[in-house]
Amino acid sequence: MADLIIPGFRAGQEFKSEEYLQALLRFGGLSQAEEERVQNELWLLMERQVRKFTLGDSSSVPLETAEKLLKSIFFTLGLYLKNQGGFEANAQLVKQTSLALLFQAGQKHLAQIKEEVFALNTQVRQTAVALGNISYEDTLAELDQFFTAYDIASLAHEIPCMLDYQLCLPCPDGPGIEYIRDYLSRLLMENQFLGHFDKAKISALLENYTQSYEEDLINMCEPVFINAVGLEILGQDIFELEIRGENQRRLAAILADSGPELKKAVDGVCLKLGISEAKAKAYFRLAGQNLQSRVEALGDKSAKIFISFKQSQEDGGFKYQSGRPMDNEDLQALIEELRDCRILEQKLELVKKRIHSLDDLIEIMKICFWQEEFFSLFESLDQVELLALLQIAQKNQYSPAETIPGWEHYLRNYLKADRKGV
Amino acid sequence: MSGNYFLELVSRQKLARVEELRQCNDFTCRFGLFLSESQIQSLVEQVFTALQETGRIEFGQGILKRLVYEFAPSPYIMQANYEDTLLELLDIFYYFKNDSLDMLSDDELIILMAKYFNACQGSLDYLRETALSELCRSVRFGL
Numbered sequence: 346m347a348d349l350i351i352p353g354f355r356a357g358q359e360f361k362s363e364e365y366l367q368a369l370l371r372f373g374g375l376s377q378a379e380e381e382r383v384q385n386e387l388w389l390l391m392e393r394q395v396r397k398f399t400l401g402d403s404s405s406v407p408l409e410t411a412e413k414l415l416k417s418i419f420f421t422l423g424l425y426l427k428n429q430g431g432f433e434a435n436a437q438l439v440k441q442t443s444l445a446l447l448f449q450a451g452q453k454h455l456a457q458i459k460e461e462v463f464a465l466n467t468q469v470r471q472t473a474v475a476l477g478n479i480s481y482e483d484t485l486a487e488l489d490q491f492f493t494a495y496d497i498a499s500l501a502h503e504i505p506c507m508l509d510y511q512l513c514l515p516c517p518d519g520p521g522i523e524y525i526r527d528y529l530s531r532l533l534m535e536n537q538f539l540g541h542f543d544k545a546k547i548s549a550l551l552e553n554y555t556q557s558y559e560e561d562l563i564n565m566c567e568p569v570f571i572n573a574v575g576l577e578i579l580g581q582d583i584f585e586l587e588i589r590g591e592n593q594r595r596l597a598a599i600l601a602d603s604g605p606e607l608k609k610a611v612d613g614v615c616l617k618l619g620i621s622e623a624k625a626k627a628y629f630r631l632a633g634q635n636l637q638s639r640v641e642a643l644g645d646k647s648a649k650i651f652i653s654f655k656q657s658q659e660d661g662g663f664k665y666q667s668g669r670p671m672d673n674e675d676l677q678a679l680i681e682e683l684r685d686c687r688i689l690e691q692k693l694e695l696v697k698k699r700i701h702s703l704d705d706l707i708e709i710m711k712i713c714f715w716q717e718e719f720f721s722l723f724e725s726l727d728q729v730e731l732l733a734l735l736q737i738a739q740k741n742q743y744s745p746a747e748t749i750p751g752w753e754h755y756l757r758n759y760l761k762a763d764r765k766g767v
Numbered sequence: 768m769s770g771n772y773f774l775e776l777v778s779r780q781k782l783a784r785v786e787e788l789r790q791c792n793d794f795t796c797r798f799g800l801f802l803s804e805s806q807i808q809s810l811v812e813q814v815f816t817a818l819q820e821t822g823r824i825e826f827g828q829g830i831l832k833r834l835v836y837e838f839a840p841s842p843y844i845m846q847a848n849y850e851d852t853l854l855e856l857l858d859i860f861y862y863f864k865n866d867s868l869d870m871l872s873d874d875e876l877i878i879l880m881a882k883y884f885n886a887c888q889g890s891l892d893y894l895r896e897t898a899l900s901e902l903c904r905s906v907r908f909g910l
Contacts, residue, residue, distance in 0.1 A: 399872075
């Protein structure tokens with residue numbers, strides 16, 4: 346059987362659970378006789394485990410199976426012993442107690458941890474954010490399966506589930522339930538963070554973060570965290586979540602000059618969200634450090650880290666909801682009425698009462714309004730309607746031979762005159 | 768585990784197997800079968816060679832004693848071929864434990880080996896190349 350490699354010992358060094366027993370044997374000051382006793386007991390323990398694993402049907406197993414069973418024994422013992430006390434105290438414990446008893450205690454300890462982790466999983470489920478990300482939902486389902494598939498008796502070091510969802514700060518690789526506990530703790534903190542924000546705003550943010558956030562293997566917490574921190578630095582409402590245009594550039598400039606701003610902002614966000622637990626604060630502070638590294642790495646382009654909502658990018662910053670267009674017959678009748686009108690105020694009154702959609706308005710403007718009449722018409726429209734018209738005018742393209750419609754020409758002139766602050 | 772400990776462990780296991788085989792002579796002598804000390808040593812070495820070659824490791828009581836008890840009554844084993852037959856049977860056993868993906872228990876495999884061995888009049892070639900190969904294929908495919 347191959348030796349498991351143990352790093353060189355340094356006083357106070359943290360050993361991984363699966364290496365702990367070997368570290369104790371090697372560096373724990375055991376005498377030759379004590380070491381032999383422990384190794385003998387380990388062999389007998391293996392014998393028992395093989396008998397259990399094969400249900401007494403086989404006296405021999407493939408080497409790979411034996412290695413797995415041995416790793417499980419080391420992990421069970423190591424996790425239990427690490428929980429008992431310091432390195433020297435544990436070395437004494439190993440000298441004085443039979444390995445079989447320690448292993449039995451280790452399995453009880455694992456069973457306890459499994460219950461705690463199950464409770465943690467329940468909390469994760471209760472705080473889960475339903476945003477439609479497939480890897481997130483699949484991972485939650487896999488975590489539910491873990492508790493039935495996890496074999497404490499023989500393969501305690503294994504993780505019988507696939508965890509596709511990427512955390513904001515990935516867990517270091519680890520065995521068995523230790524890894525799952527760490528993963529769930531981090532996932533819970535992220536769920537609780539996301540739970541403070543409006544779901545629709547998170548969706549709008551994620552839609553601009555990646556092309557198809559439902560299908561991609563992304564972490565949903567990170568972009569929300571980044572924007573919340575950015576808004577905190579700007580002194581704006583972090584719950585709005587969106588950062589666009591000039592604010593992105595301002596942030597990049599602030600962060601280029603001052604690192605402590607970001608750290609202060611992370612603490613500010615935690616305060617506003619009521620995140621007081623030391624572990625959670627440390628987690629988000631570390632995420633903040635990662636953000637700082639990215640800002641430094643990106644330099645001039647760091648504005649891109651902060652994201653606007655996808656809709657506001659396409660609409661140029663506002664939303665216009667057009668009303669229902671008129672039937673053709675009604676529209677034709679209105680056009681006739683407008684043509685018969687001699688007084689401008691009457692025309693404007695008719696437009697105000699009967700036109701509810703931009704398409705109808707544009708049709709009317711093409712046929713029923715002339716020159717200076719446009720300015721009075723634009724005066725009667727509100728800012729949103731004017732911006733919507735401008736957007737349409739900007740999208741329209743004309744060849745050199747074509748004539749630009751009068752309303753577009755007058756609209757541009759009207760807006761240049763800086764009326765209504767558009 | 769240190770290499771020294773492991774060697775000591777293996778040598779302890781060998782001693783235990785040697786003692787077991789010595790005790791088997793009390794049972795097999797009624798069938799006219801007896802293993803000398805050198806034959807016992809050779810068989811025990813073969814156990815560990817076979818385990819190494821097939822990538823397996825054995826704990827507790829090995830299968831050597833069970834093979835002896837199961838095959839000694841066979842009419843196709845005589846003193847002249849006793850040691851060689853046991854050596855071959857050891858190889859066959861560990862090989863087909865792997866081939867069956869450990870889906871056959873030790874007892875099941877040994878009983879089936881004895882059954883086919885006697886059915887094909889003591890032909891180890893037939894046992895290895897035909898009977899057990901077909902059996903293990905069926906086991907792997909769940910038939």
